[in-house]
Structures are given as structure tokens and as C-alpha cells.
Amino acid sequence: MDSSMYFGLSTKLAKELVQAEQSGKPIPAGRFDFGVETACAGCKENIMPPKKISRCSACQAALYCSTQCAKRHWNETSSPHKSLCPHNKRHMQRLPETQAVVKSFPWGRLETDGTFNLEIARGRFSVLGGSGYGYWSHRGGTVPHAVGGFDASASTAPYAQFMQNLLKNLDHLNGYDLLKPNHLSDEQGWKLSPKFIPYRDFTKNKERRPLLVTKFDGGVVDWDSWYRWRKIPKDSPAALLMHFPMSVYQMLVHCLKITSPSAGCKSRRVNLNVHLLGVEVELNFVPLFSELALLLPFHDVQMTLVGPGAQRLLDKAKNYPSSIAIKCFSSPPSPIFTYSTPPECGSSTISIYLCTTTTWDPDTFPTPDALVACNAGLASYRDWFPVISIALFTHLPFASTEYTEQSAEYQRAYILTLLEASGSKLSDDPADNHPIELNPFHCPGQRAIPMFRLPNMFNGFTVVVHKTPEGGRKATSNELDAGMKAYERLVFGAA
Numbered sequence: 228m229d230s231s232m233y234f235g236l237s238t239k240l241a242k243e244l245v246q247a248e249q250s251g252k253p254i255p256a257g258r259f260d261f262g263v264e265t266a267c268a269g270c271k272e273n274i275m276p277p278k279k280i281s282r283c284s285a286c287q288a289a290l291y292c293s294t295q296c297a298k299r300h301w302n303e304t305s306s307p308h309k310s311l312c313p314h315n316k317r318h319m320q321r322l323p324e325t326q327a328v329v330k331s332f333p334w335g336r337l338e339t340d341g342t343f344n345l346e347i348a349r350g351r352f353s354v355l356g357g358s359g360y361g362y363w364s365h366r367g368g369t370v371p372h373a374v375g376g377f378d379a380s381a382s383t384a385p386y387a388q389f390m391q392n393l394l395k396n397l398d399h400l401n402g403y404d405l406l407k408p409n410h411l412s413d414e415q416g417w418k419l420s421p422k423f424i425p426y427r428d429f430t431k432n433k434e435r436r437p438l439l440v441t442k443f444d445g446g447v448v449d450w451d452s453w454y455r456w457r458k459i460p461k462d463s464p465a466a467l468l469m470h471f472p473m474s475v476y477q478m479l480v481h482c483l484k485i486t487s488p489s490a491g492c493k494s495r496r497v498n499l500n501v502h503l504l505g506v507e508v509e510l511n512f513v514p515l516f517s518e519l520a521l522l523l524p525f526h527d528v529q530m531t532l533v534g535p536g537a538q539r540l541l542d543k544a545k546n547y548p549s550s551i552a553i554k555c556f557s558s559p560p561s562p563i564f565t566y567s568t569p570p571e572c573g574s575s576t577i578s579i580y581l582c583t584t585t586t587w588d589p590d591t592f593p594t595p596d597a598l599v600a601c602n603a604g605l606a607s608y609r610d611w612f613p614v615i616s617i618a619l620f621t622h623l624p625f626a627s628t629e630y631t632e633q634s635a636e637y638q639r640a641y642i643l644t645l646l647e648a649s650g651s652k653l654s655d656d657p658a659d660n661h662p663i664e665l666n667p668f669h670c671p672g673q674r675a676i677p678m679f680r681l682p683n684m685f686n687g688f689t690v691v692v693h694k695t696p697e698g699g700r701k702a703t704s705n706e707l708d709a710g711m712k713a714y715e716r717l718v719f720g721a722a
């Protein structure tokens with residue numbers, strides 16, 4: 228079964244919403260509400276009318292079905308809300324800021340519960356679908372939220388059940404377009420009206436070529452400036468995909484400071500070797516990472532995509548001898564994507580490779596200048612442990628993004644525990660050495676989370692695992708030796 232039924236329904240509703248908005252007539256309350264089905268943070272049950280939603284009065288982040296449930300959750304033996312509540316209260320202070328970001332886009336509609344329905348937003352532009360939707364193609368779709376919220380009679384359990392059954396049978400392979408012999412053109416990939424497309428090919432669209440970024444006043448520091456630099460109106464939904472390459476840019480330039488737009492010039496080009504770890508949906512729009520070349524004039528960027536998602540794709544690619552993906556098996560491996568920016572933009576290049584092994588291993592690569600990961604959950608997946616430790620102890624710059632500030636802080640605590648366990652004195656001031664920041668290039672809009680209302684966005688917050696003090700400096704061989712010893716101590720115990 229394909230996902231056309233599921234996505235088709237959301238698109239139909241989105242079009243009805245657009246029509247209602249354009250009619251100028253007031254929209255009846257509850258006629259269009261694409262909020263999430265709420266569940267109780269205490270008993271985990273869905274909160275259905277006539278039951279009313281109550282919030283933790285202290286933090287306003289946790290939702291409950293009753294005051295009894297709230298009380299029980301407060302004192303729970305495992306992870307009581309009592310211990311998280313003061314932190315959640317602090318995290319909630321970001322909410323006006325993150326809501327302002329999504330509201331700054333004409334398509335950035337806040338539902339009555341404060342969440343943002345990504346599928347409805349994409350449905351407005353007819354770019355919601357499993358396959359055949361260019362860069363937007365999302366085989367498998369996302370976990371269904373209450374699309375049924377639009378109509379009280381449809382927002383019942385059987386409806387949600389229907390959606391779930393529909394989704395169960397979908398094919399979840401990411402990077403399907405890399406099984407084809409050629410990359411999609413800008414128009415084929417974006418499937419938007421030309422005025423909404425951030426072009427990478429300027430041969431036919433010279434007037435759309437951005438200014439040499441170092442000449443752009445104020446630089447590219449947030450979505451507003453990016454849209455202006457790219458000469459596209461904020462009516463364009465481009466940010467809904469561009470948050471991935473832009474977050475990588477933010478981590479390299481702002482968080483890790485391993486390079487900057489002004490680091491290179493005509494007479495001095497900059498080489499940059501980056502590993503993007505844990506790739507999944509990133510494989511659906513590899514050409515969009517050409518943005519890094521446009522943002523970094525006079526650079527030669529080499530980026531390697533690593534992760535189980537890449538591995539699944541490569542298993543499949545073996546049956547597609549003329550595919551783009553198969554190129555990474557040649558010796559030496561060929562890039563799966565290359566791009567050069569026009570001289571007016573700084574003549575940069577980017578070459579993107581797929582890693583043919585599942586796990587990241589420092590020995591199978593030339594040491595990169597930096598590691599980055601999007602929506603990583605570093606402390607939640609065991610596979611990250613060796614990567615984090617090696618980055619920490621061999622002075623390899625590494626940053627990642629997280630959905631929430633809470634999980635970013637959880638990661639930082641984990642990093643500090645690893646450092647302590649190894650006997651390392653690397654980190655004195657956590658806030659200075661492992662800063663956590665709201666990512667200005669996060670995917671606009673609150674994710675649909677049933678039990679909590681903390682600011683929670685794709686690529687929401689950046690966290691630094693390790694950075695070198697001067698930025699860009701590679702570890703000396705002494706430091707590498709000491710680092711590997713610290714790592715071995717941590718893994719195998721004291722010798």
C-alpha cells in the first residue's frame with residue numbers, strides 16, 4: 228500500500244482551509260483544528276471530552292486528565308515530575324520566541340493547542356506525499372496526529388485506528404531518489420512555484436543568484452535574513468526542508484566555529500571535511516546541502532553521510548547498478564553529489580559521499596574537521612557512546628541538535644558523566660564548553676507531542692559535545708594518544 232490515501236486526506240483538508248482563509252468569512256470555531264490528540268502525562272490515557280485538560284500549575288508544560296493524576300505524577304518513584312518541573316518552567320520561557328518564529332511565516336498557523344501541523348502546511352503547497360513529491364517525498368509518512376481534530380465526529384478512536392493501520396504497511400526507505408541515475412533539478416525537487424524556490428542552478432535564473440554572502444549586510448543569521456539573501460518571500464515553505472542544511476551550517480560556523488563565511492578568499496581556499504552522522508530523512512534531499520557551498524565562499528567542502536539510514540539505502544542500491552548511490556562502492560569512492568557555486572558567489576565546491584559502513588569508526592576515514600548530527604538523541608542511543616567518547620578524548624569538534632532544551636541538557640549531563648568517568652579534566656565550565664542554544668534555523672513550529680507543551684521542534688536546539696578552544700585546530704598526536712588512553716580507560720576500566 229502506498230501512502231497516497233493518508234497524505235491525500237491531509238492535503239484535501241489543507242486546501243479546504245486555504246479556501247476558507249481566502250473567502251474572508253469568519254471560520255466557525257472547531258471547523259479547522261489540526262491540533263494533536265492530548266494525552267495525560269500521568270496515566271498516559273488520551274484526554275477526551277467531556278474531560279478537561281489541566282496543566283501543571285507551576286510549569287504549564289505537563290498536561291493531565293485530573294488533579295489526582297497530576298499529584299501522582301509529581302511524586303512518582305521513577306522520574307517524578309517534581310524534579311523536572313523547575314527546569315520545564317525555565318524551558319517554557321522560550322515559548323513566545325519559538326511561536327514568533329512560526330507565526331512570522333504566512334503558512335505558520337498555530338493550532339488552538341499551540342502545536343503546528345507540518346502536514347497541513349505542506350498540503351497547502353501540494354507537496355505532501357510518499358513518493359513523486361521530489362525532496363518532500365516521505366515514504367512512510369510520520370506518526371499520525373489527530374488529523375481527525377477537524378471534525379468532532381471523525382475525531383474518534385476508530386478513525387485514529389484507521390490511520391494507524393494505513394501507516395503500518397508503508398515502506399520507510401529514505402533516499403529513494405538516490406536509486407535513480409540522476410539527481411532532481413531544482414524544479415523537480417522542490418515542486419513549488421519558481422518564486423518560492425531557493426535555486427542552486429543559476430544558469431537560467433541569473434536574477435535569483437544570491438549576493439556573495441560576505442557582502443550581504445548583517446550576514447545570514449536567521450530565517451529572515453536567509454529568505455532575504457535568497458530573494459524568496461516568506462510565503463515560501465522552503466524552511467520546512469532547509470532547516471537541515473542550515474542547522475549543519477549553524478553548528479559548523481556558530482557552535483563549533485571551525486570556519487566562517489569570511490575564512491576563505493580567492494588566494495586562500497579553505498578545505499573542510501565534515502561527517503554528518505545518523506542520517507535518515509537527510510537522504511531525501513541531498514542536493515539541498517549545496518547551500519553550505521553558497522554560504523561558505525572559497526571553500527572546498529567534503530561531507531560524508533553516515534548512519535543506518537545510509538546503510539539501508541546501500542543494501543537496496545546493490546540492485547540498481549546505474550544508481551547515484553552505487554557510486555560510493557567504487558574505488559576510490561566517488562561522491563554521490565557534487566556542486567560548484569558561480570564565481571560571483573565565491574566558486575566553492577561541495578562533494579557529498581555515502582559511508583559504506585554502518586557505524587562511524589575513526590580508523591576508516593581521514594580524520595574530519597568536525598562531526599555533526601541532526602536530532603540525534605545522543606544520550607538515548609547506545610550507538611552514540613563510542614562516537615561521543617572519541618570526539619571528547621581526541622579533541623574532535625562535535626555538535627548535534629535536539630528537539631527540546633530538556634533533552635539537550637540531558638545530553639550535556641551524560642557528556643559530563645563520561646568525562647568524569649574517564650578521569651578527564653577536559654570540562655571545567657559546562658555552559659562554556661558545552662553550550663546549549665535555541666537554533667535560529669530550527670524547523671518552524673511546535674511538534675505534535677500529546678503530553679507536554681515544551682518548545683519542541685525538529686533541529687530545535689544545538690548542543691556542543693566538544694569544541695576546540697581556538698576553533699578548527701586538529702588534535703596533536705600527543706593529545707590523540709592521551710585521548711585514546713582515556714577512552715580505553717573508560718571502556719575497559721583502569722589498566
Ligand SMILES: [Zn+2]
Pocket residue numbers: 267268269270271272291292293296
Ligand atoms: Zn491521567
Ligand SMILES: [Zn+2]
Pocket residue numbers: 283284285286287288289308311312313315
Ligand atoms: Zn510542572
